[in-house]
Amino acid sequence: MRASKYHINTLKEAPAEAEVASHQLMTRAGMIRKAAGGIYTYMPLGLKVLRKIENIVRQEMNSAGAIELLMPVVQPAELWVESGRWEQYGAELLRIKDRHQRDFVLQPTSEEVITDIARNEIHSWRQLPVNFYHIQTKFRDERRPRFGLMRGREFTMKDAYSFDRNEEAAQASYDAMFAAYMNIFQRLGLEFRAVAADTGSIGGSRSHEFQVIADTGEDLIVYNPDSQYAANIELAQAPCLIAQRGAPAEPLVKTPTPDAQKCEAVAELLQRPLADTVKSIVLATEPAEEGGQAALWLLLLRGDHELNEVKVGKLRGLDQGYRFATDDEIMRGFGCVPGYLGPIAPLEPIVIIADTTVANMSDFICGANTEGFHYTGVNWGRDLPEPQVADLRNVVAGDPDPQGGQLAIQRGIEVGHVFFLGDKYSKALQATFLETDGKPALMQMGCYGIGISRIAAAAIEQNHDDKGIIWPKAIAPFQAVICPMGFYKSETVRNAAESLYRQLQEQGVDVMLDDRDTRPGVMFADWELIGVPLRITVGDRGLKEGMIEFQQRRAGESANIPVEQALSHALEQLQSLR
Known part of the structure; x- marks a missing residue:
């Protein structure tokens, strides 16, 4: 991609309502533009990030045996009435009417629709297990949308739903999705924790959250640095801090x-x-x-x-x-x-x-x-x-872990959640199948969500500095950017930049050639703000010495590499980046 043919529109200042780094930097980098409170247009750079996240999620879901479909954004109210959530869900559920005054909702989640599909499509134990997923727009009418994509009203989410014959099989499906989620977040290049969590309004009896570690996170994670234990503070068991009650020593x-x-x-x-x-x-x-x-x-x-x-x-x-x-x-x-x-x-x-x-x-x-x-x-x-x-209290840092060691607390941003639902929805909607004995049985369900657009924001909250975003390589809008100094003034610079650009493209690198007629300072500031992992600077001065400059966005240090080694060095650098 050439910058002169792309839409790049960075801003020096963030809007006044942007309180957190991800909202500020995504707006300044030209990745999102506000349409209404909590509703955003994804501009080309921002959409590229979302698509890369989606691709990783889709690949791992497919590898885990899930089957993609696409459910509607607008859902009939009768399904929500049938499940009992038409009244229970609260004001976040946006209820609308069509021209015939029939009730519908803008979906915040899809348990009702997928269970309706299952009860109409699955009839025999031979059709189980099955796991359906989709990546779709969601809408939750937040009372106070804020923090950009972190707590917006419209957002992109992947949700999956497993259907099994019995609880044992459903737990196996849960474990498979848990493993897939671990793979997803490792591939995204994010520091994260999978933590035991409360099931909340979704319901069910087993639940884990996937939390991206960030100081600005709204959630508190309790963990043991010396073990695998981790839980949301809402669920973390607080130990008794007094082993044995002492005898009275004071009068009342x-x-x-x-x-x-x-x-x-x-x-x-x-x-x-x-x-x-x-x-x-x-x-x-x-x-x-x-x-x-x-x-x-x-x-x-x-x-x-x-x-x-x-x-x-x-x-x-x-x-x-x-x-x-x-x-x-x-x-x-x-x-x-x-x-x-x-x-x-x-x-x-x-x-x-x-x-x-x-x-x-x-x-x-x-x-x-x-x-x-x-x-x-x-x-x-x-x-x-x-x-x-x-147990009535929140855990505090330094509390003893009954399994040994001390508990610590860190902040996180919830970007994924897996639930074992059991028959909560299949019972309400009578989603049954015929067992081997010919008798109907309720399907056992699991529910698995990932906030696609929230991951983009969470990645920035975890990876940024005073210059801008520092994207992990896997989800950066571009992996590398070539910045020629005087592209239209120097044929030598232009030829060297074009040659390296073509070579990187042939190697499958998602590379941007910044062929804009702009000053070096502006060009560098733009790409530091946008957060491309690797910057390659081609200039007359360096070329006279047979050198091209490389700089990793995260490390910040530059190195001059011989022109003939530029391609191999670029590939080595990209391989080493997380």
Whole structure:
């Protein structure tokens, strides 16, 4: 490709709403242009990146035995009503009507449509297993689209769906897709982790996220540097930090703590470690009968720990939905304003659940249910009944791993997710097949998604500097760029650049020849911004000495190579790049 025949339109400044590096740099590099909030046109350079990601994904999916089809963007509402998600999915599901006032959705995902295909196309155990996938535009009506392609409303995604006879076979299909995903992300040249994850709104019983490591990531990943353990913080089990509860050593004292509503303020006032304090969080569940009172739940965490709402949402009694209690409800249950609440003598029966670490604490500090006071020297069994115990908190860096070593935390960007769904959708849509005994059985399903456009953004979040993007070789819009100095002024430069350009093309290198009549500084700045992995500079001065300059975008150091070795050196350099 020649730059003079291509569309290159870089910008010096990013739009004001671009908050993260990928949004800023993709806009400045001319890869995307905003059409509306969270909706973008992929310009030629950006589309090249997407197509390269798609090709890697498609190759690995095909190698894993998946079969490509293409499902519609617009889906009939009756399928979503049948699955129960027409109402459950929420405002992110964009509901539309056609001219006949029939309901449709712009698909955010395709479980309903693929299950409908399966129940109409698959009739016998002989047709299983099968795995269908497609790469298609998706739409989720985000309340606040932001961060460019990281959290847009319209995006490109690959999703696959496996159908099996039984759970054992479905788990084998899951494992095959997990392996395919590992291959995909290794080929993309990204630093990533596969982490155990919560199944969320998709449902199912087994789930892994594929997280691209980046400091700007919204997700927190818990991992053990000395083992293979990794999990999303929502799912990571937080260990009890106290092996055995100590015997009481302090009397129970109601201690004045004026204007100290936070554990940090209480610890500072009493000159005690924050880890000696216990924070109280009050939740409410709606009454079973209309007109009844909401049931209250008191959750207890150590003062330096944070509540994990995903874990809480799985507790019996809270798994059907909960909310944070109102001030009026708290006053009803404790006779006190928030900030001084505790588990000793509430005004009405309240379910008390202590985090595993809190359950082993002794002589701790908690609210006294009286404004301006906390109890010190609180002990289970002596001062209040033994609580229910559950893992309620987020893991923190340095927590011990039960398997050995310490847990660490890093940020990541979710770009892929695999789920074992079981019969969640096949049961709802009655997707059955005839087993060997002639009786109908429900298909067991798996679901496997990859955010194609999000990978492009995540790759930039992980790979950039103050000059621009640093693409991994596999997904760069061009692998190499030849920058001639004075292309139209020097026949020697022009001939040398053209010759190397043709040779690289013959070797299958995706190379750009920048034949624009522009200043070297502008030319170099453009390609550093765009992030092409290898830059080859051809100039009169170098050619007089028989040399051509090579510079890797990531390493930044340049080297002069003899002209006769230019082709072999270019190929060696590209081979060495990740």
